[in-house]
Amino acid sequence: GDITTPTAxxxxxxxxxxxxxxxxxxxxxRKNSHLKHFGRLQYTLFLKGIGLSLQECILFWRKSFKLIADDKFKSDYLYNIRHAYGDVGGDSNRRGRGYxxxxxxxxxxxxxxSAGQTHGCPYRTYNPDNLLSLLQSVGVSDRTLLQGVKEDxxxxxxxxxCNRVFDYAHKAQIKKVKDEGLWSASELDLVLHPNAYFKRSFLLKN
Ligand code: SF4
Incomplete structure (x- = not known):
C-alpha cells in the first residue's frame, strides 16, 4: 500500500x-457519527500527520458526521479542520502549516x-478494567499481555x-526485520508519538 497520499x-x-x-x-x-471538540482536534492532527490532505480530511469528517446537515457542518466544524491545517486563522507563523x-x-x-469525551491516552484515562475491555474489543486478548498492561x-x-501491545501485535514482523538486519536498533526504539506508532506498524505490515 501507499501511505504517502492516503484518502478519506x-x-x-x-x-x-x-x-x-x-x-x-x-x-x-463510527459508533456515534460524531466526536467532541478535543477528540476531533486530536484525531484531525493525527490524520494530518499520517499524510491526509486538507481536502481529504474535510471529506473524511463530512462523510463521518453523516447525521449533520451540510450547512451546520460548514458553520460548526469546517473552520476548525482548516485551522488545524493552517488554512485559516492563527498567527503568520502557523499559516500554511497549522498545528x-x-x-x-x-x-x-x-x-x-470528562464524561462523554474520548480524547487523550486510554492507557491513562481509562480505569484498568475498562482499559482491558477496550483492548479486547480491538482484538488484544492474550492474557499474559493483558496482565503486563495492567501492571504497567x-x-x-x-x-x-502501549509499546508492549505494539510489540505483541507485531511480534513476527519485528523478529523478521531483526533477524534479517533490515532495521537498525533505533528504528525499533520505544514509540513516543501516535504518528510514529502508525508509521512503524504500517511499514512492518506492508
Ligand atoms: Fe497513549 Fe501514545 Fe499509545 Fe496513543 S500512542 S495510546 S498517546 S502511549
Whole structure:
C-alpha cells in the first residue's frame, strides 16, 4: 500500500495500524457519527500527520458526521479542520502549516477528559478494567499481555503498556526485520508519538 497520499476512504482500513488512542477515537466516531471538540482536534492532527490532505480530511469528517446537515457542518466544524491545517486563522507563523500532531507526552499530561469525551491516552484515562475491555474489543486478548498492561498502568507506565501491545501485535514482523538486519536498533526504539506508532506498524505490515 501507499501511505504517502492516503484518502478519506482509506482511513477505515488504515485504522488497524492506529495506536489505541486513535483507534478509540475512530471507533467512537463510527459508533456515534460524531466526536467532541478535543477528540476531533486530536484525531484531525493525527490524520494530518499520517499524510491526509486538507481536502481529504474535510471529506473524511463530512462523510463521518453523516447525521449533520451540510450547512451546520460548514458553520460548526469546517473552520476548525482548516485551522488545524493552517488554512485559516492563527498567527503568520502557523499559516500554511497549522498545528503539530500531539505527541504521547502531550496526550499523557493534558487534563483528563470528562464524561462523554474520548480524547487523550486510554492507557491513562481509562480505569484498568475498562482499559482491558477496550483492548479486547480491538482484538488484544492474550492474557499474559493483558496482565503486563495492567501492571504497567498500575505503575503509571502508560506508554510502556502501549509499546508492549505494539510489540505483541507485531511480534513476527519485528523478529523478521531483526533477524534479517533490515532495521537498525533505533528504528525499533520505544514509540513516543501516535504518528510514529502508525508509521512503524504500517511499514512492518506492508
Ligand atoms: Fe496513543 Fe501514545 Fe497513549 Fe499509545 S502511549 S495510546 S500512542 S498517546
Amino acid at each position: 476512504a482509506a482511513i477505515d482500513g488504515l485504522s488497524q495500524h492506529f495506536p489505541l488512542c486513535m483507534q478509540n477515537l475512530h471507533r467512537e466516531l 503539530t500532531p500531539y505527541s504521547c507526552q502531550k496526550l499523557l499530561t493534558e487534563p483528563a477528559p 498502568v498500575g505503575k503509571q507506565r502508560y506508554h510502556i503498556a
